Amino acid sequence: MAERNQTLVTEFVLTGLTERPELQEPLFLVFLVIYLIIMVGSLGLIAFIWKDSHLHTTPMYLFLSSLAFDDAWTSSSLNPKMLVNFLSIDQEISLIKCFAQFYFFxxxxxxxxxxxxxxxxxxICNPLLYPVVMYNKLCTRLTVVTYFIGVLNSTIHVGLLIRFTFCRxxxxxxxxxxxxxxxxxxxxDPTLNMLVVFICSLFIQIFTFANIVVSYIHVLFAILRKKSVKGRSKAFSTCSAHLLSVSLFYGNLFLIYICPGSGPAEDKEKLYSLFYTIIIPLLNPFMYSLRNKEVLGALRRLKKK
Known part of the structure; x- marks a missing residue:
């Protein structure tokens, strides 16, 4: 017992993306710029949607502002500590802060x-019924439900983590x-935790991704029925960009949490994580706004004012 108490870990060291000292400052500058772009893009999109009366009363844009807020929160749960560690010598994080960081992420x-x-x-599947089905009150309720599921899932994992001690x-x-x-x-023995992570990740990722795939199958058939070649190519361009973003997000989550490796993380696993923690929050505000006719129309109206 005495030996176990002596080796009990209460602080961790995050080794970061690389242990090469000459790369720390350049990486700090790169990820600082990325973080600022994410925050300006996400929070700017939220402010823009709520300022324009044509957008903030539309359920679709309420969901879009919720997604932008989620991207900003995801980035803020990870990036500040990572930026500090690029310029820090010890790179330490306490046990409580470590659990809190994973909880929010x-x-x-x-x-x-x-x-x-x-x-x-x-x-996508019921475009004509969209204004009827997705009224503002229902949109708000669904948004609250999505955040509740997110909090519930992280609470389960962190709750099971609390029983752990770290001494290796x-x-x-x-x-x-x-x-x-x-x-x-x-x-x-983390077998129970690993099983829970696998089951939760499998259910969440397969269920949500399958629904998105079904949605885009509807889109594909709708595009193929278009007679205009110009309209067809424009629809393909927009949908392919959205589908690429979704595929990168889910593909890398799948590789980390459904097919995880064992032992210390390899460089490729860190690269996978960068996509869903940094790259996707960077792309989303531009992917869903600058390729949207109503948002561009609102930008023109704001410019005229």
Missing amino acids: CSCATTECFLLVMDRYVA SNAIHYFYCEIVQLFTISCI
Whole structure:
């Protein structure tokens, strides 16, 4: 017992994206710019939607502003600590802060999965009934439900993490407190936790992604029925961009949480994580706004004013 108490870990060291000192400052500058773009893009889109009377009364844009808020929150749960660590020597994070970081990230990632599917399924599969089916009150309720599911999912995982003690090592070979990496340095058998992560991830990702795929199958048939070649190519361009963003988000989540590796993270696993933690929140505000006719129309109206 004395030996166990002496080796008990209460602080972790995040090794980050790379351990090469000469790359720390350039990476700091790159990710600082990315973080600022994410925050300006996401929060700016929210402000823009709520300022324009034509947009903030439309359920589709309520979902879009919720997605932008989720992206900003996802980025803020990870990026500040990562930026500090680029310029820090010790790169330490306490046990409580580590759990809190994963808690907020997990809730945001889960919420995004359901936000992506909720609005899209109704808008694509029942476009004529959209204003009737997706009225503002229902939209608000669905948004609250998606955030509740996100909080519930992260609460389950962090609740099971609390029983852990860490005595093998205090080094997390990642740029944030990733749950699978915590399993590798635990003194307690993580089999139950790994099973819960697998089941929850499988259900959430397969269920939501399958619904998005069904939605885009409807889109494909609708595009093929178009007689205008110009309209068909424009629709393909917009949908392919959205589908690429969704595929990157789900594909990398799938590789990390449904088919995880064992042991310290390899560089490719860190790269997978960068897509759904950094790249997707960076792309989303521009993907769903600058390629949207109503948003561009609102921008023109604002410019005239």
